Amino acid sequence: MGIIQAQNPFVTNIYTADPSARVFGDRLYVFSSHDVNTCNSNQGSNGFCMPNYHAFSTTDGTNWTDHGVMLDQNDVPWVARNSYGMWAPDIIEKNGTYYLYFPAPPADGSGFRRIGVATSKSPTGPFVPEKNYMSGVNGIDPGVFTDTNGQSYIYWGGGETLKGAKLSANMKSITGPVVNLRGLPSGYKEGSYMIKRNGVYYFTFPHAKSGSEELAYATGDNPLGPFTYKGRFMDRWTNGCWTNHHSMVEYKGKWILFYHHNKISNNDKLRSIEADFLTFGPNNTINKVISTRK
Numbered sequence: 490m491g492i493i494q495a496q497n498p499f500v501t502n503i504y505t506a507d508p509s510a511r512v513f514g515d516r517l518y519v520f521s522s523h524d525v526n527t528c529n530s531n532q533g534s535n536g537f538c539m540p541n542y543h544a545f546s547t548t549d550g551t552n553w554t555d556h557g558v559m560l561d562q563n564d565v566p567w568v569a570r571n572s573y574g575m576w577a578p579d580i581i582e583k584n585g586t587y588y589l590y591f592p593a594p595p596a597d598g599s600g601f602r603r604i605g606v607a608t609s610k611s612p613t614g615p616f617v618p619e620k621n622y623m624s625g626v627n628g629i630d631p632g633v634f635t636d637t638n639g640q641s642y643i644y645w646g647g648g649e650t651l652k653g654a655k656l657s658a659n660m661k662s663i664t665g666p667v668v669n670l671r672g673l674p675s676g677y678k679e680g681s682y683m684i685k686r687n688g689v690y691y692f693t694f695p696h697a698k699s700g701s702e703e704l705a706y707a708t709g710d711n712p713l714g715p716f717t718y719k720g721r722f723m724d725r726w727t728n729g730c731w732t733n734h735h736s737m738v739e740y741k742g743k744w745i746l747f748y749h750h751n752k753i754s755n756n757d758k759l760r761s762i763e764a765d766f767l768t769f770g771p772n773n774t775i776n777k778v779i780s781t782r783k
């Protein structure tokens with residue numbers, strides 16, 4: 490794992506974004522969005538052109554296997570055909586099934602993005618999507634988390650307010666109230682990722698208080714908040730890449746932060762995933778991560 494820092498970006502054959510990292514068995518996986526530049530003026534949105542998701546895995550942090558496309562926009566019955574709006578996904582395993590959550594433009598026009606679920610018996614697919622999107626979840630950037638008592642949660646949204654709810658036992662619907670998460674700073678937020686460490690919930694998210702997005706976090710003692718805002722742990726990019734999107738995972742005794750930047754393309758909409766080690770400080774703080782990209 491020592492040389493993960495020397496190879497950013499670590500996927501160079503395609504453009505990748507929005508990394509969701511998970512450990513399944515003895516492998517470290519990263520599931521990413523896929524940026525392409527083939528959209529016409531009726532396709533994509535906000536300048537992004539994103540047709541599908543890819544899975545990558547490694548056992549040493551250096552040699553990555555590209556498992557190819559996990560799910561394509563035109564595999565999903567409720568997604569608008571060729572809309573190229575497959576934004577940031579997340580994935581979780583429960584009882585031997587892998588659940589892929591993803592935001593996409595619905596063909597019925599019921600929102601900018603709805604969030605769907607697809608399942609597989611393997612983390613790399615093939616994934617079978619549900620026929621329709623999740624009811625009651627309207628927004629972008631699903632983040633999923635299972636607490637130590639087995640209860641799973643889904644978080645989503647982009648804007649001033651991020652939301653969360655309990656997932657039902659079948660992992661395909663929500664149960665109980667949708668909670669507007671409290672204690673977060675003002676300003677644009679999206680792409681949340683929850684971890685629990687030493688009994689503390691760390692709710693982490695890209696935050697644009699001015700300019701582009703920095704990675705920030707808040708802590709609490711309940712998965713649905715309220716939280717206490719703690720500040721940023723990765724500075725915003727200053728080269729014109731407006732977004733950042735991250736996840737963090739402990740693998741072989743080290744915490745690793747996955748995020749994205751546009752080093753290869755220098756184009757805000759053609760991004761590449763990167764990784765660096767992450768450490769924690771006293772009083773449940775996250776030490777600032779500085780990219781080792783050369």
Ligand code: FUB
Pocket residue numbers: 506507522537576577629630679680732733734
């Ligand atoms: O990749 C498309 C969107 O940009 C994601 O949904 C956001 O998190 C941001 O990375």
